[in-house]
Amino acid sequence: MIILYSIKDKIYIVKYMEDILFTFVGLLATAFTVASTLPQIKKALKTKDTDDVSIRFLLVLIGGLFLWVVYGIGRSDMVIVIGNSIGVSLNLCMLVLKVKYSRAPLEEE
Numbered sequence: 001m002i003i004l005y006s007i008k009d010k011i012y013i014v015k016y017m018e019d020i021l022f023t024f025v026g027l028l029a030t031a032f033t034v035a036s037t038l039p040q041i042k043k044a045l046k047t048k049d050t051d052d053v054s055i056r057f058l059l060v061l062i063g064g065l066f067l068w069v070v071y072g073i074g075r076s077d078m079v080i081v082i083g084n085s086i087g088v089s090l091n092l093c094m095l096v097l098k099v100k101y102s103r104a105p106l107e108e109e
Helices: 002-047 055-075 078-101
Strands: none
């Protein structure tokens, strides 16, 4: 009986460590995603030029990130919800900058 209890404890510890690892990986993915958007926003604010940014790309990306937020809520996964909510917010900011600074924001080749 003591041996079985010890095995259950070890399995629980491994599962707990696995959960911590996956949470860390999710947070790291969030950090990389946020880090990838910030330079584009900074450049747009500095140069006031967003003609090289595709509005279709931004709209599709925002839609996809929003769906990830919905999925995360459905799965009760706060890492997915928080990370993608930040992504939606930053890309909405970029969309506003695109409309504000682009000469013809809806015209693309």
